[in-house]
Amino acid sequence: MHPRSLLPRALLLAGLVAAVSRLFAAAPADPLLGRWGLALPNGSAGWLELKAEAGWVDGSILWGGGSVLPLASVTLEGRAVTATRVREVERKDAAGRVVRRQQLTETVTARLEGDELRGTRVVPRPNGQGFDRTEFTGRRLAPLPPRPDLAAVRFGSPVMLFNGRDLTGWVAQEPRLANAWGVADGVLVNRPPAREPGKPAARTANLRTSAEFTDFRLTLEVSVPARSNSGVYLRGLYEVQVADSHGKALDSHNMGAIYSRLTPAVAAEKPAGEWQTLELTLVDQHATVVLNGRVIIDNQPLWGVTGGALGWDPLRPGPILLQGDHGPVSYRNLVLRPVQR
Structure with a gap:
């Protein structure tokens, strides 16, 4: 056989070997890993x-x-x-x-x-x-998508999640629990009953949007009293911590953290009771958090849901959920811009 006639077969064989190698490289060594x-x-x-x-x-x-x-x-x-x-x-x-x-x-x-x-x-x-x-x-769970280029992401028209008058567009996540959410002076407030000495705190409902979303950028303002705690769940899956953590060492449970998963790079929280701004971007299972104008989490991967998530599937649309069973908190100016595909 002429040497030139062997070339196509050699190239085909090399391609098959490369494909099989990639397949085995991508597969885990054990089916449970x-x-x-x-x-x-x-x-x-x-x-x-x-x-x-x-x-x-x-x-x-x-x-x-x-x-x-x-x-x-x-x-x-x-x-x-x-x-x-x-x-x-x-x-x-x-x-x-x-x-x-x-x-x-x-x-x-x-x-x-x-x-x-x-x-x-x-x-x-x-x-x-x-x-x-x-x-x-x-x-x-499927492998995470590559880190997105946020400069190339297009965001759609703003969606006002809170109208400043009533709870239109919001529902209690746990309808059987007491609902401590309401509106006061144009602000979305959660005012659970005070804890009685010697007794466990009474559980109250979390609040979620009726609408569901996929990827987006959410901006809001929040005020959390001393020693109180709340959280903003992106798509109902990933909790951005809202807590009185001013002056504390960096931790994955502080203000602006992705709860127990992503620790802020810098401490940017204000003292308890002051209004603080959050800009939260969720794109391709990566999160960016800007707290009070400072980037504290920069386009980092979300390897899984956080505690209290509404589901385990990172590909399903979900609501914005505000945690209401941990203490008093106030929110205003909640605006979401969905990603345009």
Whole structure:
């Protein structure tokens, strides 16, 4: 055969080898490695990440509310995973003195069935009498899109989310709870009842827009009293923390943080009670936060939802949700500009 006739076959073979190499490079070494969105009971959402390190496996989990937490151990076996998380509890005597500290270990076991993760979380009861078991399912999350070029993003006409007169366009997320939201002097206010000494705080509803959105830029003003706390959920998935954190060291739970996920680069919050401005941009699962004119989070990736999210799927449209069950807060001038595709 003439050497020239071999050239097309050689090029074809090289192309096939390159394609197969890319396929294996893109696929995880283990079918369980990666990020998973978790569907929990009662419509709650969670998140699980499993990743290979140098000779061992690590992971993090978000279960409903609260923060993303590291796992104490992760063990893979075929298409099954067993993970644990340890928390410390204090044992007190009748006078309230700590007499013993114990560690309670919760266990998460799951198996990959087809493309769905099916599992159980087992948590020991604090009194040492039995366990609480919760079943869940999980779906693998797609790789994040590339970091967007925000200079090239086109935003549409402004949408006034709050008319300054009433709650038109807003509904309680939990209709069975007391609703402490209202309007006073053109301001959207949340005024939950004061906590009674010795009793847990009464839960009140969060407030969400009736409309749902995909990617956008949201601007608003907010005033949070001393020691109070709220949050702005982008698409109902990612909480931008609203809190009295002036003067505190940088933390992923401070004002303007993406709760427990992204820590502000600089501290830009004002003292409690002052009006503060937020510019929040969500594009292609990346977030930018400008607090009081300073960029504190610059086009950073959102690897998963935050505690209290309305769902686990980062591709679904969702509302703007204002957290109302943590304390008093005031909002005004909420304006959203959707991304034009």
